[in-house]
Amino acid sequence: MTFDDQIESRVRALAETLVREGLEAVSVADGKIEIELSRSLAHPDELADPPGQQAEAGPGPEYDVLTSDVVGRIHFLRPPVTTGAAVDSDRELAFIEALGVRNPIRSRGAGRVAVVYVEEGQAVDYGAPLFAIDRSRV
């Protein structure tokens, strides 16, 4: 086994652990190498059903992911909405400017902003995730 192969097999084993245990980051070190792996849990599929947590008691988070149905540039209202902010139903969070038209992005129910997927001025296409609202945290 070459050095590269050793690293690859160790990284792969760590990555599997990361996913299996539902961890966000893991790091190991010995005298020769140090490996640190981290991942974003922001992907809507993972959010909706976080791995390793199905067995826990009580209601889990209910994410409502708002997506774009136009192609344009996203602009936040001022002050810009951030993670953790409480929103009520039908609140305008941002708008997508497409062909000079302002397409408002509104929350579809009360909750807290769990993820902001986009940055001010970013180009977004059809179906792009914009915000995840945790509806279980009103």
Add this chain to the structure above:
Amino acid sequence: MFRKVLIANRGEIALRIIRACRELGVATVAIFSEADRSALHVRLADEAFCVGPGPAARSYLNIPNIISTALITGADALHPGYGFLAENARFAQICSDHGITFIGPAPRVIDQMGDKANAKALMQSAGVPTIPGSGILASPDEAKAAAKTICYPVLLKATAGGGGRGMRAVESSADLSSAFASAQSEAEANFQDGRLYMEKLIVRPRHIEVQILADTRGEVVHLGERDCSIQKPSHQKLIEESPAPGLAPELRDELCNVAVRAGQACGYTNAGTLEFLVAGDRVYFMEMNTRIQVEHPVTELIYGVDLVKEQIRIAFGEPLGFAQSDLSPHGHAIECRINAEDPERDFAPDAGVVTAVELPGGPGIRVDTHLFAGLSIPPYYDSLLAKIVAVGRTRASALSRMERALAETRIEGVKTTTAICRRILEDARFQEGGVPIDFLDEAFMREHVLTEA
């Protein structure tokens, strides 16, 4: 040259355009639907934007999202490919209104040629032979009078028609009234427009078309003809070749000269195709396609011209890099369309996952395709999977290469037209050349395709 071209299409033609752009050093933007997220054109383009869900009306025909993508990415030109928005004059105009060069003719020309009656009148005035016909027929009596001048057999056609709907062949005046009534109601049901006109029925013609290129200075050249007589019963082409086998040289010259004249008459720019019916020594203009065509590789292989690159250069305003006298065909080329269709079920489109793909290669074979093993074919679009093109010094060598290439082809997971193309190539009449457009008639299908019940 353009900085960036948006490709408003999918499938093999999107790849074809991306390849031309890459060779020209032009950046590319792909658009895709949610059903095409893993498509090859999405991966090969420099940038890719999803413009809508699977159904074409909400994605590949979604004009606001497509134009917005072009503006956001800074694309200064748009190539429409074929199908979808390729012959939509309003879309071409919208592109121009937003400062995006539409790679195709001017909206005015697309509009003129898109209206069949309009195109025919324009061609007549330019001295292009057209199929004798009538204006709109208000009643069966008017139709009878028209048939007298045109001479039977005649064809009743819906002005809004397409795909053979609202169309009736009439052999004699005895059948005219009932044919008129049924064509009218079919047209009303299908197109909410029951208006009919009449044309002379050209018996067992060949479908021969001429490729032209025209630059913005008014130079028009032709790149010979393509024989597209091998058509499915729905009149969609299946096999195309160039030169047209057995076509008399003087008839070929007439077709090509007429095509150039037609291009000049309508102020054409970019690549276009004039379709003709040829019966005996008579040629009749049918329609003009104001776009790149599926079968363009056949011409490219024998003329050594990259038609898609020429389209882009012309749209940028460059003059044609060659004169008519610089263009001459070398050898013979033939194309087979491999579609995800079931020939046993009237060529019904087949959707599903392609589980295995083995494509042909070797001398004289070109394959234009977006296929890969694992590709899921959505039910929403054209069923074309691959174009296999063979070129040889002679027709015989091109045909034997094609037979060899089809034998090498293996596509599993969906029904395809590979086997029927092989049956056609084996047919003695086809090998002789010059067959008419009804070659794939019921008798052929019964003998070679349909399994015994």
